[in-house]
Amino acid sequence: MDQVRVGHIKFLNCYPLQWGLGRAGEQERLRLLRDTPENLSDALLAGALDVSPITCIEYLRNAEALQMLPGIAIGSNGPVMSCVIVSRLPLRQLNGRVVALGSTSRTSVRLAQLLLEQCHGVRASYVTCPPDLTSMMHRADAAVLIGDVALKANLFDAPRLGLDVHDLGAMWKEWTGLPFVFAVWAARREFAGRQPQALREVHQRLLTARDVSLRKMTSVAAEAALVAPFSAEVLERYFTAALDYSLGAAQLAGIAEFTRRIGHDEFPRLPSGPLVG
Numbered sequence: 001m002d003q004v005r006v007g008h009i010k011f012l013n014c015y016p017l018q019w020g021l022g023r024a025g026e027q028e029r030l031r032l033l034r035d036t037p038e039n040l041s042d043a044l045l046a047g048a049l050d051v052s053p054i055t056c057i058e059y060l061r062n063a064e065a066l067q068m069l070p071g072i073a074i075g076s077n078g079p080v081m082s083c084v085i086v087s088r089l090p091l092r093q094l095n096g097r098v099v100a101l102g103s104t105s106r107t108s109v110r111l112a113q114l115l116l117e118q119c120h121g122v123r124a125s126y127v128t129c130p131p132d133l134t135s136m137m138h139r140a141d142a143a144v145l146i147g148d149v150a151l152k153a154n155l156f157d158a159p160r161l162g163l164d165v166h167d168l169g170a171m172w173k174e175w176t177g178l179p180f181v182f183a184v185w186a187a188r189r190e191f192a193g194r195q196p197q198a199l200r201e202v203h204q205r206l207l208t209a210r211d212v213s214l215r216k217m218t219s220v221a222a223e224a225a226l227v228a229p230f231s232a233e234v235l236e237r238y239f240t241a242a243l244d245y246s247l248g249a250a251q252l253a254g255i256a257e258f259t260r261r262i263g264h265d266e267f268p269r270l271p272s273g274p275l276v277g
Contacts, residue, residue: 003031004195004202007040007052009183011147012228013074013082014053016239019220020209030202036104036147037183050191051202053183055107060259061266066186069203072210073247075181075254080169081242082151083108083182086133086158087142091120091166099124100140102131104147107182108168112144114261115171133157146182151238152229169242176261178254179244210245 008014021030033040033049041058043049045065053074059066076083083105087094094116101109116122129136129143133153136143145153158165172180185206192199213220221236228235244251 004198005048005050006030006032006202007044007049007054008032008034009037009040009053009074010034011036011082012151012224012230012235012238013147013243015224015228016213016217016220016245017206017209019216019223020211020213021205023209023212023216030205038104038106041106044186044188047188047190049188050195051185051187051199054186055105055183056181056255056258057107057110059184059186060255065189067189067192067199068247069185069187069206071247072185072203072206072245073181073251074183075179075244075247075251076169076173076242077179077244077250078170078173079167079242080180080182081154081167081238082148083111083146083168084150084154085112085116085142085144085166085168086137086153087164087166088137088162089141090164091116091122091142094120094124094142095122097124097142098140099126100129100136100143101126102136102143102145102149103128104131105182108146109144110262111168111172111180111258114258115168115175118261119171119175137161137163148228155230155234172254176254176257178257179251180258181247181251181255184247184255214240214245 037055040052041054044052044054045062131145131149133143154165169180187199217236217240221232221239224235225232
């Protein structure tokens with residue numbers, strides 16, 4: 001198989017997959033591009049990648065051009081720890097206030113807006129900023145963060161500054177009773193049609209890497225702690241209790257509910273029928 005161009009999220013939430021690919025000897029067989037979820041989504045849609053994680057909302061907006069890979073995603077079934085709203089005010093008091101949006105994931109940003117508007121009746125003024133809590137809070141009364149900076153803000157920075165942390169995964173679960181999917185893996189339909197066997201092989205490698213890491217999560221967390229400012233215990237909890245790497249019926253129901261609550265008019269090209277395929 002020729003090397004397939006595969007996206008890889010550079011945040012800790014994808015460290016277990018990277019670890020699993022390394023243990024299975026697969027990293028050298030794939031051309032991995034590491035970047036933020038937003039940039040990987042753009043690269044996949046532009047044809048610079050063949051297969052990649054893509055933020056859920058960008059998949060929904062571009063489903064005609066993409067084929068979702070079954071069985072694997074990045075989501076949560078409750079608190080996710082690394083997708084948060086950090087606020088100096090109770091959420092209902094953010095009406096008419098400025099909320100800073102981190103610039104690395106469109107799905108988390110849209111989820112935060114949905115939760116503020118439909119759960120708390122908040123119509124805020126949104127500004128997009130680089131994902132740095134201190135500078136965001138200089139400009140706004142609340143900040144939406146994802147990834148490693150959100151995990152750090154959740155565990156260290158917000159408590160130190162006396163700020164409240166609202167976990168987007170927990171808020172969604174309480175509101176709907178469903179898991180939330182932040183990103184899925186997808187291939188360009190053009191690539192899937194041209195190289196179906198290569199796509200099957202890449203898909204299987206991703207699933208195997210995920211499963212290998214889940215079986216060895218204590219080792220995964222210990223190695224991640226060597227390169228991240230979090231303890232192995234925190235990271236093992238993050239990888240196993242907070243994050244959900246599966247994509248089954250419950251997760252697909254969560255995606256469908258997210259689509260419904262936002263409104264289908266935001267996804268004019270979303271095909272009818274199953275989300276996967």
